[in-house]
Amino acid sequence: MPELESLEDVTTPPGTGASPARHAAARWFGRIAPLVVVGAVLGAGPSLYNNLAFLTTLAIYILLAQGVNIVYGFTGYLPFGFVGFFGAGIYGSSLAIVYWHVGGYAAIALGALTSVVAALILSPLLRLSGAYFALATLAASQALYFIVANESWTFGESGMSLPLLFSPTALYVISVVAVVVALIVVLYVRDSHFGLSLRAIRSDAVSAAMAGVNVVRTRTIAWLVSAALAGVAGALWALMTSAFYAETPFDLTISVYAIVFALFGGVRTAVGPVVGTVVLYSLYQYIGISNPQYFELIYGLLIVVLVLFLPGGLTSLVGGRGDRPAWWNRLVRRRAAPEVAP
Amino acid sequence: MASGLAAASLSASQSAGASGNVITVGTLYANTGSFATSSMPEYAGLQFWVKQVNAAGGMYVAPLKKKEHVQLVSYNDQSDPATATTLYNQLLTQNKVNVFVADFGSVLTAPAVTIAKDQKHLLFDITGSGTSFFSSGPNPYVALTSLPVSAVWPKPVVGLLSSLKIKRVAILYCQNDFDQAQAAAIKGFLASEHLQPVYFQGVPTTQSDYSTIVQAIKGANPQAVLEFGYPNNDIAFLNQLKSTNTHFNFVLTPFPGQLPTLFSQDVGAKALAWEYTYAVPPIMRVNKVNLGLGLNAFLQKFAPGKESTVNFLNVAGYNAGLAVQAAFAHATSMSQLGIRAGLTAVSGKLQTLEGTFALNKAGAQVGELLPVAQMVPHGAGFQFKIVYPATAAQKAMVNGTPKYPAPRA
Numbered sequence: 001m002p003e004l005e006s007l008e009d010v011t012t013p014p015g016t017g018a019s020p021a022r023h024a025a026a027r028w029f030g031r032i033a034p035l036v037v038v039g040a041v042l043g044a045g046p047s048l049y050n051n052l053a054f055l056t057t058l059a060i061y062i063l064l065a066q067g068v069n070i071v072y073g074f075t076g077y078l079p080f081g082f083v084g085f086f087g088a089g090i091y092g093s094s095l096a097i098v099y100w101h102v103g104g105y106a107a108i109a110l111g112a113l114t115s116v117v118a119a120l121i122l123s124p125l126l127r128l129s130g131a132y133f134a135l136a137t138l139a140a141s142q143a144l145y146f147i148v149a150n151e152s153w154t155f156g157e158s159g160m161s162l163p164l165l166f167s168p169t170a171l172y173v174i175s176v177v178a179v180v181v182a183l184i185v186v187l188y189v190r191d192s193h194f195g196l197s198l199r200a201i202r203s204d205a206v207s208a209a210m211a212g213v214n215v216v217r218t219r220t221i222a223w224l225v226s227a228a229l230a231g232v233a234g235a236l237w238a239l240m241t242s243a244f245y246a247e248t249p250f251d252l253t254i255s256v257y258a259i260v261f262a263l264f265g266g267v268r269t270a271v272g273p274v275v276g277t278v279v280l281y282s283l284y285q286y287i288g289i290s291n292p293q294y295f296e297l298i299y300g301l302l303i304v305v306l307v308l309f310l311p312g313g314l315t316s317l318v319g320g321r322g323d324r325p326a327w328w329n330r331l332v333r334r335r336a337a338p339e340v341a342p
Numbered sequence: 343m344a345s346g347l348a349a350a351s352l353s354a355s356q357s358a359g360a361s362g363n364v365i366t367v368g369t370l371y372a373n374t375g376s377f378a379t380s381s382m383p384e385y386a387g388l389q390f391w392v393k394q395v396n397a398a399g400g401m402y403v404a405p406l407k408k409k410e411h412v413q414l415v416s417y418n419d420q421s422d423p424a425t426a427t428t429l430y431n432q433l434l435t436q437n438k439v440n441v442f443v444a445d446f447g448s449v450l451t452a453p454a455v456t457i458a459k460d461q462k463h464l465l466f467d468i469t470g471s472g473t474s475f476f477s478s479g480p481n482p483y484v485a486l487t488s489l490p491v492s493a494v495w496p497k498p499v500v501g502l503l504s505s506l507k508i509k510r511v512a513i514l515y516c517q518n519d520f521d522q523a524q525a526a527a528i529k530g531f532l533a534s535e536h537l538q539p540v541y542f543q544g545v546p547t548t549q550s551d552y553s554t555i556v557q558a559i560k561g562a563n564p565q566a567v568l569e570f571g572y573p574n575n576d577i578a579f580l581n582q583l584k585s586t587n588t589h590f591n592f593v594l595t596p597f598p599g600q601l602p603t604l605f606s607q608d609v610g611a612k613a614l615a616w617e618y619t620y621a622v623p624p625i626m627r628v629n630k631v632n633l634g635l636g637l638n639a640f641l642q643k644f645a646p647g648k649e650s651t652v653n654f655l656n657v658a659g660y661n662a663g664l665a666v667q668a669a670f671a672h673a674t675s676m677s678q679l680g681i682r683a684g685l686t687a688v689s690g691k692l693q694t695l696e697g698t699f700a701l702n703k704a705g706a707q708v709g710e711l712l713p714v715a716q717m718v719p720h721g722a723g724f725q726f727k728i729v730y731p732a733t734a735a736q737k738a739m740v741n742g743t744p745k746y747p748a749p750r751a
Binding site: 050051052053054057146149150155156157158159160161164168240241242243244245247248251253254284285288289296 | 374417418420422423424425427428429430431432435436448449452453455456457459460461472473474475477517518519522523544546547
């Protein structure tokens with residue numbers, strides 16, 4: 001378990017021979033560069049493609065993929081029912097707007113809080129593992145859906161109708177800020193002792209506990225943080241959509257997309273879910289516009305091919321040698337061969 | 343990727359404008375997913391309208407004082423409301439359509455209502471009759487073209503129950519806006535007559551097992567049973583009446599009139615015998631029109647030789663096109679409010695194959711009321727007989743008397 005030895009082992013490449021000051025500078029660059037690049041790319045989005053509904057939805061999916069990244073990437077728990085937290089965020093923020101007439105920012109905070117409360121209630125599910133955990137979260141999200149859909153105080157029957165609290169531009173700016181904050185959270189999880197503990201638990205929970213990691217508390221915090229991200233995503237979606245029926249926020253395809261986007265980009269990294277979402281969701285929109293008749297075929301084939309040949313996600317191509325797919329290592333070796341051959 | 347998206351949308355815009363001056367109408371359809379069976383017939387009706395208008399040299403656009411061709415710009419939302427949100431926005435921001443038409447039903451219309459209000463762009467809502475769309479005061483940017491709002495539907499049912507002196511009514515409804523609004527309207531009527539339903543129960547829209555519920559209703563000994571659901575609910579309910587060999591003297595469900603072929607296949611003519619439903623076109627035949635084709639002409643031109651395959655959703659799609667046509671023909675300017683003013687000008691005066699087109703201030707359809715029909719056995723099948731009109735003008739359409747109590751099939 002090399003990850004447990006020290007934080008420096010994770011953040012400092014061994015045997016580089018560089019000075020501590022250069023290491024520190026490189027570490028900070030590694031943390032700030034993704035924030036600047038992601039912020040700049042999303043900020044430039046409207047000048048490249050002025051469909052703010054698409055861009056805001058893209059940002060919402062990035063938040064969801066980052067939530068999956070934290071709970072699955074760092075702890076190994078695959079939450080098929082992750083959409084339940086998204087729906088909780090949507091209804092938490094919407095009901096706060098309808099009943100308490102709160103403003104947009106308070107609605108976002110209350111959406112996140114609602115999801116965290118839902119995650120706390122569902123935290124005993126963390127006692128399960130593997131397929132049992134995945135199915136239990138799926139069942140929990142459906143239970144949440146049926147409660148919301150069948151209660152009149154949640155407007156499950158008549159549908160929700162909200163006032164428009166933000167202009168599309170303002171909402172997009174808020175979404176980009178939320179994505180950057182989520183990225184900071186993931187960078188913290190990746191580089192901190194907390195993240196190290198999560199990875200230790202992922203590798204072997206019993207060994208981690210014996211090494212002094214509070215497994216239950218650490219896991220639960222990750223679970224709550226990922227739920228909070230989904231809650232913020234839900235609140236943003238509610239503010240964007242404003243008129244909807246319960247079946248839309250709890251649609252299981254939202255879970256599937258969030259998981260696929262995170263895996264495609266690469267989990268356990270900060271930028272992987274961002275890259276995965278930007279590439280796949282843009283492709284989704286592109287095919288939907290240009291070749292709608294072949295949508296399922298093209299998108300399905302693409303995902304199958306990518307899962308087969310890039311199981312570690314896109315970012316694995318630029319990761320450490322051990323993370324890269326074998327075919328990529330062979331390709332790189334073959335290209336390098338003429339230079340070393342006599 | 344962003345430039346690719348922009349390029350894809352640009353190509354759509356270019357094709358829209360390729361024929362010179364055109365009016366662009368944007369719409370979505372679902373060729374996969376749970377709404378596909380309803381969305382595609384509606385889309386076919388709208389496409390037929392475009393074909394008809396362009397064959398006649400275009401539609402008259404009052405502010406331009408000339409005829410213009412119509413270009414339909416459409417995308418497939420795959421029955422997914424989240425995808426529909428971005429695609430409706432695509433129609434407005436990239437294709438810059440003049441007006442847009444919603445996909446089928448309230449779920450896929452909801453994102454369009456938000457965008458229409460937000461971006462102040464006129465939306466022609468074909469079948470999204472959810473009351474929440476029209477309950478927040480005057481709204482000039484949404485117009486419901488093909489169905490009255492849900493709460494208005496049961497008006498003639500109330501009249502029919504009253505005329506048959508039925509006092510013990512059982513109401514079973516699915517917990518969604520469309521069905522709950524109808525159930526509440528009937529309950530309100532009974533309350534005004536100092537009556538209470540003998541059975542009043544909501545079930546989830548996903549309900550498919552009605553066997554216990556049927557027995558519970560039977561225990562309440564009703565004179566009439568009203569089941570308000572979506573097609574799958576209606577089918578499951580009627581099938582379980584049949585399988586449990588339960589007979590009621592009066593049963594009404596909303597969808598057999600809209601989808602008679604589907605109900606014939608899935609429920610069977612015998613189980614449908616003497617059942618009541620809403621009479622929508624083509625059961626209700628309006629041939630005296632002042633815009634577009636009358637119902638008989640529509641049937642002949644839309645599906646020559648196959649008139650029996652035409653359903654209400656084909657008519658609804660065509661009727662939405664007629665509403666667009668009327669709006670431009672009477673528009674005061676090419677602005678969105680100018681086009682909406684055209685609709686206001688024709689409201690209450692426009693007669694189409696769906697009846698009188700009339701909007702209230704919130705944009706809800708309050709004309710086009712639906713009479714009640716009964717399914718009368720006819721050979722191996724059945725035929726619809728209109729037994730109770732929704733308006734005085736519909737009295738001429740009545741071609742049968744209600745058979746009550748319904749004989750055992």
